[in-house]
Amino acid sequence: MTRQSCDVLIIGAGASGALAARYFAGAGMSVTCLEQGDWVRPGDYPGAKPDWELQRRQRWHFSPNVRQLEADYPLEVSDAEVYPVMFNGVGGSTIVWGAQWHRMKPSDFRVRTLDGVAADWPIDYETLAPYYDRVDHDVGVSGLAGDPAYPEQPAYPLPPLPIGVAGMRMARAMNQLGWHWWPGSNAIPSKAYGNLNPCARLGTCVGGCSEGAKASVDLVYWPAALKDGARLITGARVSEVLVSDNGLATGARYIDRGGESHVVDAAIVVMCANGIGTARLLLQSTSKRFPDGLANRSGLVGRGLMLHPLSAVIGVFPDSVEGWLGPAGHMIQSMEFYETDASRGHVRGGKWSLMPTGGPMGAHPGLAGAPFEAGWGAAGHAAVAATLGKSVLWSIINEDLPDDDNRIELDGALTDSDGLPSVKVTYRIGQNTHDQAAFQIARATESMQAAGAVMTIPVPVIKEAGGHLLGTTRMGTDAGASVVDSLGRSHDVPNLYVFDGGSFVTSSGVNPTATILANALRCTEAVIAARRDQRVAA
Amino acid sequence: MTDAEIAVAFAALAARLIPATDTMPGIGDVADLEQGLATVLNSRPDLRGDIMRGLGVAHRDGADAAIAALQAGDREAWAALGLAVASIYYGAPRVQDILGYRGPERRTYDADATPNYVTNGMLDIVKQRGPIWRQA
Ligand SMILES: Cc1cc2nc3c(=O)[nH]c(=O)nc-3n(C[C@H](O)[C@H](O)[C@H](O)COP(=O)(O)OP(=O)(O)OC[C@H]3O[C@@H](n4cnc5c(N)ncnc54)[C@H](O)[C@@H]3O)c2cc1C
Numbered sequence A: 001m002t003r004q005s006c007d008v009l010i011i012g013a014g015a016s017g018a019l020a021a022r023y024f025a026g027a028g029m030s031v032t033c034l035e036q037g038d039w040v041r042p043g044d045y046p047g048a049k050p051d052w053e054l055q056r057r058q059r060w061h062f063s064p065n066v067r068q069l070e071a072d073y074p075l076e077v078s079d080a081e082v083y084p085v086m087f088n089g090v091g092g093s094t095i096v097w098g099a100q101w102h103r104m105k106p107s108d109f110r111v112r113t114l115d116g117v118a119a120d121w122p123i124d125y126e127t128l129a130p131y132y133d134r135v136d137h138d139v140g141v142s143g144l145a146g147d148p149a150y151p152e153q154p155a156y157p158l159p160p161l162p163i164g165v166a167g168m169r170m171a172r173a174m175n176q177l178g179w180h181w182w183p184g185s186n187a188i189p190s191k192a193y194g195n196l197n198p199c200a201r202l203g204t205c206v207g208g209c210s211e212g213a214k215a216s217v218d219l220v221y222w223p224a225a226l227k228d229g230a231r232l233i234t235g236a237r238v239s240e241v242l243v244s245d246n247g248l249a250t251g252a253r254y255i256d257r258g259g260e261s262h263v264v265d266a267a268i269v270v271m272c273a274n275g276i277g278t279a280r281l282l283l284q285s286t287s288k289r290f291p292d293g294l295a296n297r298s299g300l301v302g303r304g305l306m307l308h309p310l311s312a313v314i315g316v317f318p319d320s321v322e323g324w325l326g327p328a329g330h331m332i333q334s335m336e337f338y339e340t341d342a343s344r345g346h347v348r349g350g351k352w353s354l355m356p357t358g359g360p361m362g363a364h365p366g367l368a369g370a371p372f373e374a375g376w377g378a379a380g381h382a383a384v385a386a387t388l389g390k391s392v393l394w395s396i397i398n399e400d401l402p403d404d405d406n407r408i409e410l411d412g413a414l415t416d417s418d419g420l421p422s423v424k425v426t427y428r429i430g431q432n433t434h435d436q437a438a439f440q441i442a443r444a445t446e447s448m449q450a451a452g453a454v455m456t457i458p459v460p461v462i463k464e465a466g467g468h469l470l471g472t473t474r475m476g477t478d479a480g481a482s483v484v485d486s487l488g489r490s491h492d493v494p495n496l497y498v499f500d501g502g503s504f505v506t507s508s509g510v511n512p513t514a515t516i517l518a519n520a521l522r523c524t525e526a527v528i529a530a531r532r533d534q535r536v537a538a
Numbered sequence B: 001m002t003d004a005e006i007a008v009a010f011a012a013l014a015a016r017l018i019p020a021t022d023t024m025p026g027i028g029d030v031a032d033l034e035q036g037l038a039t040v041l042n043s044r045p046d047l048r049g050d051i052m053r054g055l056g057v058a059h060r061d062g063a064d065a066a067i068a069a070l071q072a073g074d075r076e077a078w079a080a081l082g083l084a085v086a087s088i089y090y091g092a093p094r095v096q097d098i099l100g101y102r103g104p105e106r107r108t109y110d111a112d113a114t115p116n117y118v119t120n121g122m123l124d125i126v127k128q129r130g131p132i133w134r135q136a
């Protein structure tokens, strides 16, 4: 066993962990980050390689249950209507993310006040806006300012990516319907930016970007963090957050790839292991003082899981719309049906993103599970001919409201490769979300038809696409009704913080990572500013 | 099964899954299936067990009976064989030429050029409707 010490111990080297490491180290604090996975280099991704379609269905799949790498932990999902997906390695899930980049809107922070559901956030849009502005520049967002779906904001650092034939066609249809659209904002550079190359439009973004173009945080934040002295230990699975007798965090224990256990002592511990991993680790960290798990006096650790059930509408056109070209990412976005409209019979809404459908294997009905007669032979040829390059899809995010019965727990039987208890996921889609999805799908279908689609295919829920892991350690002012305060500090353990998506109060209708990063930056700088007053274990 | 038996069983199944039609060649016309299967297994060794189990059924009962049996009773083998066959077929240069799809494509563009949706007024229509976000 080895023992080291640092000012700040960060658990997880994904989006929030990378940002925190970069800013803590930049402020001169000594930082250690423990990450259960490994580094990935752009050349590792299947990207434009001939076996890309084979690889993305296994080694580069976004479900840990499919990949089954040593760095992954299995998820028990038999009681889940949506399966959580993630990547475990340096960069976290930004390795496989689509890099669609959105701020939450002012109303997203005030759902209790405006719509009478869930809870308001303890912070508002104005609080986060300056941090959004800064992370836009950190990651190199390509997009166009002036979107009437948002309050005014400064120009993005890079011009938007091309919206392509498909984007133009759909934009015309949206204009015809009088509905909102805007060129997609993506954390994908349209020109070389920092460590990132310009996007080449391969469209393979969610299997990793082999061009080194997509803003994954291993490329965006880690090089600067390491340069400023942060220490990143890979292959290090944290098994327990350690606490002193007086209830303060003292560091963590981790297991290396050889199965050996080590300890890192720290003045401050920051959890960045995502909305599943952080809650899992807190529940694992039991002690005499915290028998139900660390920071869990409220009983809410693991509860209130939100996963953003995704819906889609595929439109098939009579001619080519170059439906395999990236970014993926998105070409255009629509927020026409984002805000609550009481006449619809449900509250809240969602965002649409126009995305490519990919190559022939994505279009093949046999591979999608159709029976032999409908999926293979002449039927398979016909379906590929009808859809390859001629189809495009609206990916629709449905806001799911927090429900304490939707939760993660430690699984009694399932373990990871180190023998640590893994996770059971319970997740049901609520009625409001179902109603919302049905409404959005109907409208998206109309828009495809207005654009000239000869066939539309609705997909009510994409089951294996729960990539937004939110709400399991929610923030709030009431220690009985939340796990962390508005700065991410645990109500129960004053030198233990959560900066990842677990701290979300509600899920909003947009992809979460701009908000995770903006909030992590705000919390990191607050900790840096208050470091002299920080309570630490002796 | 011997290598030869594996090759025969795979070729028979592949031909049933992707036959020639008026517009498209069959898989046997465009690819060396033995070589193709080796490439798939090299790239995805995890598929070997499922594929070999499926081919065992095809070797014993024939391609048509295997298709029915695997679909009904061994979804993993069925899916693995479908994936292998499709990957060989859509990776074949002749098929890619016919479909006009040669895999993920690099496409250059001028990021500084003003987009046509700006110059032709399409985006102005959206702006003219004014803000659509809700004050909170
Ligand atoms: C397929 C997919 C597509 C997505 N597309 C988008 C998109 O277009 N736009 C968007 O905004 N968001 C998208 N997301 C979500 C985005 O990737 C996440 O919101 C973001 O990465 C979450 O950041 P995080 O810091 O909370 O955790 P993560 O980035 O998930 O990082 C957590 C890290 O903690 C590590 N860890 C966990 N437990 C332990 C442990 N016990 N010991 C050591 N290390 C541990 C993990 O290995 C991991 O590396 C997508 C996600 C997926 C999966």
Ligand code: SF4
Binding pocket: A188, A198, A199, A200, A201, A202, A203, A204, A205, A206, A208, A209, A210, A211, A212, A213, A214, A326, A327, A328
């Ligand atoms: S579309 Fe751009 S970001 Fe996506 S994989 Fe290709 S080069 Fe990378």
